[in-house]
Amino acid sequence: MAEARRKHRSLKFKIEGLALRGPYEIYWKIRNYGEEAKRANSLRGDIQKDTGTQSWSESTLSVGRHYVEAMIVKDGVCVAKSRQDVIVI
Numbered sequence: 001m002a003e004a005r006r007k008h009r010s011l012k013f014k015i016e017g018l019a020l021r022g023p024y025e026i027y028w029k030i031r032n033y034g035e036e037a038k039r040a041n042s043l044r045g046d047i048q049k050d051t052g053t054q055s056w057s058e059s060t061l062s063v064g065r066h067y068v069e070a071m072i073v074k075d076g077v078c079v080a081k082s083r084q085d086v087i088v089i
Contacts, residue, residue, distance in 0.1 A: 002085035005060050013068050013084060015054040024074040026050035034064025047071075060088045 005011065015026060031045040040062055050056070056068065065087055072080040 002087045004087045006064060007060050007061075007088055011058050011060060011086065013058070013070065014055045015070055018054075018072070018080075020072060020079065021041045021076065024072055024079070025032045026054060026058045027071045029069040029070070030056070030058060031070070032062060032064075032066045034062060034066075036062040036064060037066075039063060049078075058086075060086070063088050 014029070027047050027049055029047045030044050032042055037043050042062060048056075056070075058068065065085065067083055067085045069081060069083045071078050
């Protein structure tokens, strides 16, 4: 279960312990939803390619249940995925 975080905090998500030989690509999906995110025009769900850091930084800007997914793609196939729920209070 996700631990609740307060608004206006910084979060960093990292890929650790990956036992997959390269080459592979990492993609991140940040999903914001809820009434506050909607009012702020910050509903999200897009997928972004990792810049080589195997990490992603975010700020907690709107109250609600959100999530971050990391996807590992090798030879055009998603071979692993992990999801972290984020609850902002």
